[in-house]
Amino acid sequence: MRHPLLVLFAAALLAAPLLVTAALPARAEITITPVTSPGGLSAWLYEEHTIPMITIESSFQGGAALDPEGEEGVCVLMTGLLEEGSGDLDSTGFAERREDLAARFGFDCGRDDISISADMLSENRDASVDLLRQALVDPRFDAGAVERVRGQLVAGLEDDATDPGATASRAFFAEAFPGHPYARPTNGTLEAVRALDADAIRAAHGAMLTRDRLRLAVVGDITPEELGPMLDRLFGDLPATGPALPPVAEPELPGTLSVTDFDVPQSLVFFGQHGIARDDPDFIPAFVMDYILGGGGLGSRLSTEVREKRGLTYGINTMLAPYDFGALYMGHFSSANDRVAEAIELTRAEWQRMAEGGVTDAELEAAKKYLTGAYPLRFSGNGRIAAQLLGIQTAGLGLDYVNRRNALVEAVTREDVARVAKRLLDPGELSFVVVGRPEGLEAAGDE
Missing domain, CATH: 3.30.830.10 (Metalloenzyme, LuxS/M16 peptidase-like)
Structure with a gap:
């Protein structure tokens, strides 16, 4: 029984394999x-x-x-x-x-x-x-x-x-x-x-x-x-068909901030806006953009500004979440009750900076180097290979995606990232859910 919070921010399709085989070389084709x-x-x-x-x-x-x-x-x-x-x-x-x-x-x-x-x-x-x-x-x-x-x-x-x-x-x-x-x-x-x-x-x-x-x-x-x-x-003996699937829904996140009272020393914050479907042609540029903004761990912009420079959190992460019936772009962090308001404002500011300015050459090259270099590790065992193939099939990406994926990442340009950031990121829609007892922070409507 998976906890939703753990599922959201776990590394996608990287379940530990029962058997470990040699990782595929970066340029190997399967x-x-x-x-x-x-x-x-x-x-x-x-x-x-x-x-x-x-x-x-x-x-x-x-x-x-x-x-x-x-x-x-x-x-x-x-x-x-x-x-x-x-x-x-x-x-x-x-x-x-x-x-x-x-x-x-x-x-x-x-x-x-x-x-x-x-x-x-x-x-x-x-x-x-x-x-x-x-x-x-x-x-x-x-x-x-x-x-x-x-x-x-x-x-x-x-x-x-x-x-x-x-x-x-x-x-x-x-x-x-x-x-x-x-x-x-x-x-x-x-x-x-x-x-x-x-x-x-x-x-x-x-x-x-x-x-x-x-x-x-x-x-x-x-x-x-x-x-x-x-x-x-x-x-073969399972029923042939099932009931109708839910409709696809556009998230309704109009830039609100809500606070749920919880007696803890640190507030937990979820934030997000609408996302991008996995089969959207702009998904790979958005994926690269996310790595630079918040998905790249300690090297991301959000981690640098919120964690490294100001010590407001132990970690802040974002992810593209292209669910089957509604896509989100979301993240989370925790921060001391007396500092969480500052962390939220910095998050908004970085969202705005990415939407307006895109990324630098150095940021783009570092992101592409990591994302292409790490990809073969997803194929380091039978279980991981099977999970990757299932995910690719589910997303409708085609039999050759495994062998095309790194080339797609390498082809992303600064112009692609800037275009997608302008298209996708909406600071006015970015909404926050805060659980804790934040100081100087009250629930608000549209920001």
Whole structure:
């Protein structure tokens, strides 16, 4: 069960791999094979036969955004139960069987999708696929398991109630997407989770795990001819179609500042504005711009001005967040209550400076050097390769994107960054959610 705050600012698609293989050289090309199963399922395959293992990364579009109103958290609860017994195996029996096969399965519900991952030995492939299929197609949802997993989710929600970061995240999304599923917390609410029954959980299972929403990436010791039938065996008995997806929404962030009282020595601040879709032609220049403004860690402009020069925070970060149904450009930091107002004003000023002035040659070259040099590290193991392929496929970027991506970054010019900064950045829209007891800072309307 992912905490939304951690998801937002974790390095995208860099989950630790089960197996570590040599990182791809910066200029190496990899060959991705598109595979269509006899039953019509599509997948991207990267063959790697040097180690007798197979990694599967899959996702079902929709995720928590498909939670029915009043049943917030049902996606998270349902996916948390998929490994808690299926078919004739109870929770203990399922775990023992998985361990016997030396397999690893992962089930997770996020804001936009449900992710299913698996690592399995080649020699145990068929049995491991059968066990995973059973979890997906025939989960038991035993009463004892439901109460145990519900208890874990409730405990997490109770912790969130005392966590200023979780409070800020919930408030920011509620302000950005009023009336949209994104306004509701991914992990649900205490009232909703406590009221969920077996019928709601089974309904979510039938609605959210459907073949029309499935994206697949496979890496490892398997051929295209073997993969197609395996995919049909694994996913072919799931429902064909699901309910309508939520509409795409434009964030409503009109430059407001809100304060939620919280008795902590440091205020937690979420800030942001509308973002840019992942398939927008300007996304790569915007990505480079973000690295320079706030996404580049300690070397970014915001970190230099807010952290290094004035010591107002231990860290400030920004990110482009192109969610499926609404794109954001957002960031966060924490600062002492008596200094947070100054940090917010500096953030606004840097937003304005980037919008009006673009970047220097030195900033651009440093950004491109880092972004192109770091990219091969995302392919340093089977799990990372599979996650990258799934993300590229999900974004609709094409089979050749892996081999084109660094060239796209290198082609970005100062003029591109200036144009995109002027187009994207809107200091008048930049909104702040503050959780704490900030001094000299009151909630305000349009700035």
